Amino acid sequence: MASQTIKIQYLDESIPKLTYVGGKSDWIDLAAAETVTLKAGEFRLIHLGVAMKLPEGYEAHIAPRSSTFKNYGILQANSVGVVDSSYCGANDWWKMPVYATRDVIIEKGSRIAQFRIMEIQPTLTFVEGALDGADRGGFGSTGI
Numbered sequence: 001m002a003s004q005t006i007k008i009q010y011l012d013e014s015i016p017k018l019t020y021v022g023g024k025s026d027w028i029d030l031a032a033a034e035t036v037t038l039k040a041g042e043f044r045l046i047h048l049g050v051a052m053k054l055p056e057g058y059e060a061h062i063a064p065r066s067s068t069f070k071n072y073g074i075l076q077a078n079s080v081g082v083v084d085s086s087y088c089g090a091n092d093w094w095k096m097p098v099y100a101t102r103d104v105i106i107e108k109g110s111r112i113a114q115f116r117i118m119e120i121q122p123t124l125t126f127v128e129g130a131l132d133g134a135d136r137g138g139f140g141s142t143g144i
């Protein structure tokens with residue numbers, strides 16, 4: 001399998017080093033770098049304690065872990081976080097915007113998110129014109 005090296009900066013010594021957990025996925029978990037207390041309905045940008053220089057031609061996607069809502073009742077407010085390769089300055093810390101659906105305390109070190117890197121897409125050019133393919137249908141068209 002191909003490998004890449006990423007230069008990473010941790011907020012301080014207390015931040016756990018990024019690593020693969022459990023060998024079940026190639027996504028890498030991210031943890032809250034601070035203890036956060038939220039009331040139901042509150043929004044917060046949670047510091048994830050890392051900043052990275054992604055490999056040339058890559059971006060990163062951040063998603064919640066599958067257990068994050070069950071454990072903490074929080075939703076990732078932007079649904080998916082996109083980290084551009086240009087987001088690589090010394091103060092470009094990764095953060096997770098969250099919306100709390102219930103009162104919750106998220107302890108520092110709680111693994112609330114996961115990320116992977118993805119190749120950036122090719123430059124897209126849009127050419128206007130009527131489409132002539134067969135309609136596929138969507139939004140429930142294949143039945144229950």
Ligand SMILES: O=c1ccn([C@H]2C[C@H](O)[C@@H](COP(=O)(O)OP(=O)(O)OP(=O)(O)O)O2)c(=O)[nH]1
Pocket residue numbers: 062078080081082083084085086087093094095096097
């Ligand atoms: O969940 C996220 C989303 C983004 N970012 C960082 C990395 C990204 O490169 C930068 C800027 O994000 P984006 O390009 O989505 O926002 P913007 O262009 O600054 O603002 P917007 O598009 O909302 O106007 O913020 C995060 O740390 N976490």
